[in-house]
Amino acid sequence: SPLVGVLALQGDFREHLHSAQTLGARTVAVRRPSELAAVDGLIIPGGESTAIDKLARSFELADPIRERIAAGMPVYGSCAGMILLADRIQDPTLDLSGHPQETFGGIDMTVRRNAFGRQRESFELDLDFGGLEFSAGRDGDGVAPVHAVFIRGPWVESIGDGVEVLAQLEPAEMPAAATVDSRARIVAVRSGNLLATSFHPEVTGELRVHELFIRMIKGEA
């Protein structure tokens, strides 16, 4: 079975390791370039994208991750991980010397951090999610919705050609503070071998997003 790496610098990497292990995958916590080199796919967890960016640069993982992404390695990012897979951030945080936070990039999209509001506006809902047809029930039952937990997550402000929308939120489904206009907001995308969600399937026991990702690593999705 493929070796699934979880970037383990900051954030909820333990939950992602657990989800992948529950699905029977071999896993490794990635903190060094040599560990990255061995994996068949990588998960970037939720946490703080600024902290993960800084640590990845100081652990000399940022450039190797960019190189693996360019070479086609499958990567799944949840929440902060989605931000790190975006080619562009709408309002990047500046560090004390004025240097904007960086991303690994790979997905032609612009993300807006903390788009749904602050921590106390965290919310949960059931979402239709594309690409999970493998989980459909036999007797013509459809694909069950994905229970999604949003914790200061980003939304996807805009996407380029070749980025597939897997899930979005209607204004009525968002916290009131986030409904600045009447647009639906993209919260899950796939672009080639890259997968990203604004929310955290790793905290709910929802395993199908990780199953989709492992199928991508195996070349089955």
Ligand code: GLN
């Ligand atoms: N707000 C965080 C960031 O911008 C993401 C939050 C999360 O991963 N739960 O990095």
